Amino acid sequence: MTRLFNDPAAFADEALEGFAAAHRRWVRPVTGGVVRAAATPAGQVAVVIGGGSGHYPAFSGLVGRGLAHGAAVGNVFASPSAQQIRSVARAADGGAGVLLMYGNYAGDVLHFGQAAERLTADGVETVTYAVADDISSAAPGEAAKRRGIAGDLPVFKAAAVAAEQGLPLAQVASVARRAGERTRSFGIAFSGCTLPGADHPLFTVPEARMAVGLGIHGEPGIGEQSLPTADEAARLLVDTLLKELPVDVPAPGGQRAAVILNGLGSVKYEELFVVYRKVAALLEEAGVTVVDPEVGELVTSFDMAGVSLTLTWLDERLEELWRAPADTPAYRKGALGEPGPASEPAAPVRAAEETEQPAVPEASEASRQAATTVLAALAALAATVDAHEDELGRIDAVAGDGDHGIGMRRGSTAALRAARAAQERGAGAGTVLIHAADAWADRAGGTSGALWGTVLRAVGAALGDRDAPTAGRVAEGVAEASAAVRRLGGAEVGDKTMVDVLVPFADTLTAAVAAGAGLTGAWDRAAGAATEAAAATAALLPRKGRARPHAEKSLGTPDAGAHSLALITRAVHGALLDHPHDQY
Template sequence: MTRSKKLINAPEDVISQMIAGMVAAHPDMLCLEGETGRAVVAVDGPREGKVGVVIGGGSGHEPAFAGYVGRGLADAAAVGNVFASPSPDHIADAGRAADGGAGVVLLYGNYTGDVMNFTMAAEVLEAEGTPVRQVAVIDDVASAPPDRRGERRGIAGDFFVFRIAGAAADLGEPLARVEALAQKANANTLSMGVALSPCSLPQTGRPNFEIGEDEMEIGMGLHGEPGVRRDKLARADAVADELMGAILAELAPEPGARVAVLVNGLGATGQLELYILFNRVKQILDARGVVIHRSWVGEYATSLEMAGASVTLMKLDEELAALLDHPCRTPALVVGAVDPAPRAARRPRRVAATEAAPLAQGPLIETGRVTPQIFRALLAGAGAQIIAARDWLSELDGVIGDGDHGVTMEIGWKAVQTALDAAPEGETITGTCQRVAKAFLDAVGASSGPLYASAFQRAGAAVDDRLNLDAGALAAWLAGALDGILSRGGAQPGDKTMIDAWVPAVEAARAAQGIETDVLRAARDGAEAGMRATAELESRRGRSAKLGARSVGHIDPGAASTFILLRAMSAALDRALLESALQPRCVAPPST
């Protein structure tokens, strides 16, 4: 398979170097705040008494999201890894920077990972005393029918929803009003896209899906997720007709109505092609007697170097039109002339230090052969195997998702390896689980971050009365991990997610008779059976849920990584116990 060419230094440095370059290129508009290095803040945006507007999402969509930070639009953006949500810490840093004492509105696309991470960040900010409202953008008509509108993903419609919320906040509207206006824009904004070629992640350099030279994907998602169908490449006018047909059938503007139009390139489609599409869009609207109030043609929400385009319409009334016309100045969008007033001083944020929940008191149960040292070896072995399977996991994800699962898992488990290396010798298994949970969540974000963090937190709590794990405690640890994933993600068996591997793994572990190795072998075999069974399931959760029957026949990547995790832990335990048995023992000399 041909690898793509990219002007990067090292894949692990692309986000930090991109942020540094963006801030350096626009020092009059952008700065960096917070300890995470992922909160890009408007130099003259946040101010005392103003509602803070925080946007964010994965990288790879530039100029979204940080490109829309500036006066009159967003006050801060939380920047995630490529195609992955920022973590709660990233978002909380952005929220603190944007807070002027009037509350903060969080705006993001409606993806599982973004919803989980932004919600966790909102909980943190509210615990610190900041009122928070959230709006998940749902503009993509291809991703769910009108009666399930709340399930739709956000694509280029972010552009209009962010714009309206930013203008409302800049005008001094209160928190509830900014949220209501963002929701109003959300309800009146629809998009649909088409892809002509795949993109490739910097870490893999390989196309994240395959498509024929004479084919196009109708309804493609912003991360490369497959659309509603694949068809033969058509002329630009026919493509525009199809995209507009789906949008107008639902938006239903009356003759004389006003709309705003965005014709957006996905990263590798030139202005020549985009203007041809816009020409047809205008012809269609003119024929209906619909007036274009404002239009934008160019790259505003991309998908790395994917070829293709999307069309977005926002139906306007007087209120939305006035907000759309309000001046703003950001690296990616300038409207009118903003007030050149310097940045106002803001009150310092005082964040109360939080203490970890105390571990169980009293003597810990020492029965069992899985000591804290062996437990850490199990996790280290699991991380090594998942990292080695990165490309396979990403290939599985590229068929039914956005192709980043292997990369995300690699980032998370490398952070876990670093955390394990820093663990003190006497740390308990529960303490190690808390350490691993924080490392994974901080490094990854996405949906995997909250899910694995919750898994390790709950699993550690399930054995907090133990020093070592025996067979029963090991099964309890696995059950705790499953409980954490269920409580955080909400997926159920049959949804075609990691749950479909975890449930049979835990059931098998609980039923296992014997010693610790028997429990992990049973869990491994249960996970493998569950993973293979996902190929026959139709996805009902996450990004692949939009595919319907097209998801059948493919293994779920989350279930695959679950199997690798448990297989590696089982093998590592076998090795650790064998090595322990082979260690020479000190024998007391016979008495004389």
């Protein structure tokens, strides 16, 4: 378990601060993460990686010569926000474009995708690549749905060395794809980690049992077995990976492979070496030559007890890139010579939203009055999230990565703060919601941060700052939010995500308002529909200990996202009851 922290909500920020203080020779902090201590040489593509905290050395520990130019660092187990990623990428950019690389998780895909759009709008040519190496997380036919685990390292490294060799962005991205296609990982786990401030581990594995194919946040695996010997574990890992070879590697034998035996946190070095002894022997038997093996902790999950094996099937070019030297806080290899004199460090690029106060357009008296109700609703929302944080994390850990409670709390707290600041500056109801939306997305990161930012923004846009909000306007905004979340997340009703709750909520609200109900009454009915839908969704979901053939994670936090939405609709109803407005 995680024992040493101050305020759990500040954990990721404080860890990043300590990390940067300990590694000044390699990195400097910027808004949203870190970049190399020396500026990216002009004309060199910048490789910017990122993901949630709790996985060190991924991601900040991999910034330095021969590896990434920068890392966007999210909260614990939560994707960095698009704003953070953009800020780090701007600081790392050497004028030749940016390759954004990350593990293939819904939240990261959303935020890195949005960041790429914003960077392109900023005039920075940007390409994204999501590493998807975990073969247990989707069938070979759906390889694009796979999670990224310890295969991050060889893929990041290949692209970064190609960038340092001066290749243009398109070719650097092509190297990343080639490395990604030839990288496969498979893992086993024995126990989960307990996040800072949490009471319970994210997941548990029964004593003397082993979860097979478990994700690095405890996402479901493909089965459970009794605890193996070290040799049996090695055989399972090797055999599984040798069964699924890249298309241009028809059968094992005669190939060369980069090998990573990765400890997740509590399977310690000597244990890893005992396993590696057999891994090396089995690969040799299969005719596979091991090149520069790595045995250690390269992608962790706090003190989770687990181990994964990664193979990158090398061709001549990939071998050159894998063997190239690197000098980062957590990964050093070969001889790079002394670093040149550090370039004049560029001033950290601060996100516009953080340095400038966002604009507050003029608002009508009626809209300003309605803003107090919006504020009360956001306060009720934040209070209910706060009260249910642990519960949401636990529910999420059943099928997701356990970050839902943390992310929702950070997001809702930041949203309330931003809303209050806007309201004090005279903002109308629409602007209060839009400021809250941006703060939520930026501070929470993760899938839920992106989606809740979208929800609040849609409702805010519908309300505007001119007229007193009517029940009809609110219903329109909610309907628009429902459509936007479906578009952004690519999910529909039945996919076991918050969409399962948002759609009936929006539909019931619209119908009730159309039938002449006031906002408070209509909201009450809609909240009832939301609660029912959440219960129905929960019943569809697997329970701990039941293995599923493949992870079904489309919107990142199924069940937990549905559950929190239902709780929130009920809490907001309470706020509406307390703040009756004639116009509703």
